[in-house]
Amino acid sequence: MTIIVTGAAGFIGSHVSRRLIARGERVVGIDNLNDYNPVALKRDRLAAIAGTDGASELFRFAEVDFSDHEALDRAIMGETITAIVHLGAQAGVRYSLENPRAYAASNLTGHLNMLEVARHAGVRHMVYASSSSVYGTSPDLPFSVEQRVDFPISLYAATKKADELMSESYSHLYRIPQTGLRFFTVYGPWGRPDMAVWGFTDKILRGEPITVFNGGNMRRDFTYIDDIVTGILAALDHPPADDGSTKAGGSASPHALYNIGNNRAEPLEKLIALIEESCGKAAIRIEQPMQPGDVPATYAELSAIQRDLGFRPTTPIDVGIPQWVEWYRAYSGL
Template sequence: MAVLVTGVAGFIGSHVALYLLGRGDDVIGVDNFNNYYDPSLKRARIRRVVDFAEGGEADADTVDLLAGVDATGKARGAFELHEIDLADRAAMERLFATRSIRSVVHLGAQAGVRHSLTDPFPYIDSNVTGFLTILEGARHTGVDHLVYASTSSVYGAVTDMPFNVSTPADYPLSLYGATKRANELMAHAYAHLFAIPVTGLRFFTVYGPWGRPDMALFLFTRKILAGEPIDVFNYGQHKRDFTFIDDIVRGVVAALDTPAEANPRWDGNAPDAATAGVPWRVHNIGNQRPVELMRYIEILEQELGARAERNLLPMQAGDVAETYADVDTLVAATGYRPRIQVEEGVRRFVAWYRRYYAL
């Protein structure tokens, strides 16, 4: 029996696969290697996963993460890769029908808040139709647990900080956020109809080595080293709950190991938006320490040994001024505790960036 990891060539997916393999789980990976950003980076991530599965040593960017893995006496897991688009219904049906899948970590999606304003259709194809193929596969094969990626973007217009999962999240400001909220509602329907344990994790600004080139840290690093100005939106008044990749991975796997259960005290007359009377849960997964964007840039400048020329701009459409995760429910359910603060996380990212691009 294996764990299916979708989006396995992605930033989070590749790290989750490494962690699972390190503790002895077999992993079936799915990715379509689309060109939303440089596919060569995705291929490089997969090479790391394959090398590790075949007995290679953990590299400098994952040695700390994997040092905490408890393999419980098992050998390293096996890995197989399938290049499939999640929206390809027939291909996904075949995959579920021909593989023994115990549980699912669904991380595959069309990412990017701003991109959803200019190219909306891939968000429906991947994030809605693609999620439906996962739910149907889980339904027909009886998986033990489905953990899927949601996002802090579901909070949208909510401004009460910190964001709490018991607060209704029905006011998204982007199509991306709307598709992820749709995932949460679809998951509830399947948990109700077919008793599938499902857990949604609302990610808060994940960063670190092997990250996404469309994210601020990657963009800022590239431009500062090239001597180009960086675009700083909302005139630098953003705050973000930056969460290091190692903390995210530990939280994802801890959630996977803790199948959602029905809340026996759930009351339809006074509903709790974080739980249900069926095996469905949502949790925030963040660092629980918002950092001002200007401070983030200062830390990056210190690590790069270079000053950034700041191009101060107004807020972008679909964006929010601040994010701040209340992670109490994830802590209570799994013992999750973020460990890496932003100074160390940025240092590790810069070290990786210089190695990867030979700078």
């Protein structure tokens, strides 16, 4: 009885793996350990998983690229797979402008391969990562899962929308219960160096300048990692019913879509001020215009996930950022 977690050496995947192990679940972690983010950080995350009580019996790691279906099949051969938490993906909006084929391989072919695993294993549920990027530059705030999301402004966003469509077709054809989660700007311990929270903290502590886009006139729904993991596990434990009813996101198949965020559109300037306060140092700023693919604001409307899964975030950035900076100081030695 095994749960596959893809992206297990990644930020969210490593936290989910640890939480599943802590509650006694057997986990097979899959990750290709690519160098988009530092491989040493990924190995440190895996070491943290291995240090979780029970991990020696409950966790197995397979270094494999899930966009290679033959390698994936070999890695999971003999496992009795009951559920999948598919968090692995090629992330990043700006990088999709530089290396689009990486997104096609991981986010499109890779997602299809995980759907095939789910189909042939007959899993009880597959939870997968979508993104708030699918909303593009919609002026309708807060973003609701009932909104149309037909105008992605980055290839990354387009691949995540495509993942939702592929999952809908597989749920309809093969009655595979699936839940897609549109994440909103996740931060916290073991985070990603390509995210603003990490970059700002590192540069402020080192006395190096930070780059602030669009004059800081941007808002994000910053979501603390512990809240995200709680939401993922709530989704995993409540697969959508296959009873013909319309699910969140408008599907009559056993497929639901939810926003998962903090339900607060925080100004970028507030984030910077909190990091400065937590670091005890002022930022040196370089101003730059808005970057291609970026959006001015994200803001999650959470009524569907609150109603169906009881999800309610509990960590505002006033609490989460000091905890993040404390972890980062200890990890980096700064």
